[in-house]
Amino acid sequence: MSRQRTARKPSISSDKSSKTRRPGGLRKISANGRGxxxxxxxxxxxxxxxxxxxxxxxxxxxxxxxxxxxxxxxxxxxxxxxTKAELYRAVLANVLELWLDELDRFTPEREPAEAIAEYVAAKLKWSRMRPNASKVFANEILHGAPFMKSYLSNDLRRRVEDKAEVIRHWIARGKMRPLDPKHFVFQLWAVTQHYADFDVQVRAVLGRGRLTDRDFAAATENISALILHGCLTPSGSR
Amino acid sequence: MSRQRTARKPSISSDKSSKTRRPGGLRKISANGRGxxxxxxxxxxxxxxxxxxxxxxxxxxxxxxxxxxxxxxxxxxxxxxxTKAELYRAVLANVLELWLDELDRFTPEREPAEAIAEYVAAKLKWSRMRPNASKVFANEILHGAPFMKSYLSNDLRRRVEDKAEVIRHWIARGKMRPLDPKHFVFQLWAVTQHYADFDVQVRAVLGRGRLTDRDFAAATENISALILHGCLTPSGSR
DNA sequence: GTCTATATATGGATAGAC
DNA sequence: GTCTATCCATATATAGAC
The missing domain is CATH 1.10.10.60 (Homeodomain-like)
Structure with a gap:
């Protein structure tokens, strides 16, 4: 769970002066075998x-x-x-790890219906389990991504570029309607993160003190149905 | 453009002590006929x-x-x-006026396909024209709606309740798939506001300095198509 | 490695001259 | 109704004893 830059993690350190670590060296190796x-x-x-x-x-x-x-x-x-900024950066880096990998389900060999349904379910699970992670991320973007702009324009952009290619492949194979792949990804992000970021509004409208398992199940089903009916060709949905 | 509480506007003043106005009375009535x-x-x-x-x-x-x-x-x-809080409240009240009325297109007599397409277009137009209004609102919700909670639980909740009834009517008439009306509204909100609130991310992924008319046109078309295919019955979409 | 006390900066708000 | 100067609270960050 170290927050060290190990160069395989998405780096968000480039925007500001990335100071060196703690004085370093004398890491306590206690009797139980860990620092x-x-x-x-x-x-x-x-x-x-x-x-x-x-x-x-x-x-x-x-x-x-x-x-x-x-x-x-x-x-x-x-x-x-x-500094407070350094702590914030570390939190952001943790959050990004969560977000990144779920899109990897999008591969040319898979059926879009399955891959997309899984993605929706996975993102909603994170929205339920780590709502604060989602909110930190949303807040960062909302205010112009002062700490993360370069990550967005590099790592994230390339990743979406890749997945857009997969979606184009699915479209070419007649499995999905001819939609714009990147806008489609935005729409997936929007609907899945809404339940974490805007939970107060969702709770107020539903009249809940807190969102229950049933609420998240309902959200997952409704989103999946809407998205799948919306993006698949009649034959593609089997 | 007064910010006075006229009792017909959505009130967000109830959360904190709503102080009386300026010393009042001596409003300058200048030669040109206005204060x-x-x-x-x-x-x-x-x-x-x-x-x-x-x-x-x-x-x-x-x-x-x-x-x-x-x-x-x-x-x-x-x-x-x-106070800063009073100014903030005034900004929020302005923002709410924009958001509120667009849902009024949802009436039982109308065709859902038209009403929904218009709603999506209207919300996206606001996202383009007043992105900051959207962001102020999003930020308020994101952080637990400290100034707006009672508005959400009263005005907004009732309004969505009403519109959910309309959607149920459309479903009963076989025009829409049997979806959960409130979750459907959440999904409309999510996809349309995404382009204002997360514009930095959208721009980074699309590789744009700023979003163009064409980008918004593409967003509108893609969202409309996804949502309409997603929520209408085959016969309902004519 | 921990924690009290404090230096320093910033920002909301107001007094009071104009 | 305007604006300079200033008060005071709060917050980041660090010094230095333990």
Whole structure:
């Protein structure tokens, strides 16, 4: 769960000065065989930060609140993450790992109906399980992606480019209607993330204190049906 | 363009103490027949505020930046709007006026295909013309709707309830597939607002400096086609 | 590696002259 | 009704004792 740049992770570090790590070197190797204090503290800070950044945004979040939620003194937070921005970057990097891989179901050999239904279900599962991750991401984009712009224009853009090619293949094979592949991906993103990012509105309209399993099941079914009927050719849907 | 509560506007004032207006009374009635100084200053502040709140969120926005963008000294802003929160509330109220009415196209007598296509086109037009309005709203919801929660649970909820009834009618008449009406509305909202709220991501993926008329035309067509094929019965789509 | 105390900056809001 | 100067609260970040 290290937040080190290992060069295989999507890097969002390029936008600002990427400072070097902790003084480094003397990593505590405790009797139980792990540098556990640092690790567990970092994880707790990252989890607390995800919640607070989701609820308050970058500017609204305070290091004091994050530290309190992680049950650590504020100065300790600054020991592990020199600046608020560095902590935020680490949270964002964690979030991206979640988002990235689900699109990999889109391969030319697969049936679009299956791949798309699975994707919708998977994204909605994340919206339920990690709503704060989704919100941090949404907030970042909403405000112009100051920390993530280069990631969007590089990693993400290429990835969508690839998947658009797969969708074009499906269309050419007569399995999908002749739609614009990239706009189709936007629409998948939009409907699946809505339930995490706009949950307050969804709950208010449905009159729920919190969204239940049944609500998410209903959302998944409705979205799948709408999207599949919307994008498949009659023969493609079998 | 007054921001007064006239009781017919959707009220968002109930969450916090709604302070009385300016000292009041002596409204300048200038030679040209309008209280123009106040009015034009208020409008400029509201427009500046919409932009800044959209870009930075409530906490990230500073009254200094808003005032600068409106080309007024900061103290002047506080003369017209006592607090940052009051100014924010006024911006939100403006935004809600835009959002509310478009759903009125949903009436039992109309053909769903037409009503829905018009709605999608109208919402996307707003996403293009007033992206900042959309972003302010999105940001408010994203962070738990601290200023708007009661509006969501009352006005908005009732409104969606009404429209859900219309959709059920369409379904009963065999014009639409048997979907969940409220989830369907969520999906309409999600896809149409995506292009305003997530424009940075959309632009990055499409490789555009800014979204063009053609991009919005493509979005409109793609969304309409997906949604209509997705929700109409074969006979319903004629 | 932890934590108290504090330096420093920023931003919301207002006093009071014009 | 306008605007300069300023008050004061809050927040990031660090120094330095433990």
């Amino acid at each position: 556990t204090i640092r690790e567990s503290n970092e994880v707790r800070l990252l989890q607390a930060a995800e919640t607070v950044f989701a609820e308050r945004g970058f500017s609204g979040a305070t290091t004091a609140e994050i530290a309190a939620r992680a049950k650590l003194p504020k100065a300790n937070l600054h020991y592990y993450f020199r | 123009t100084i106040r009015e034009s200053n208020e409008v400029r502040l509201l427009q500046a505020a919409e932009t800044v709140f959209a870009e930075r969120g409530f906490s990230g926005a500073t009254t200094a930046e808003i005032a600068a963008r409106a080309k007024l000294p900061k103290a002047n802003l506080h003369y017209y709007f006592r």
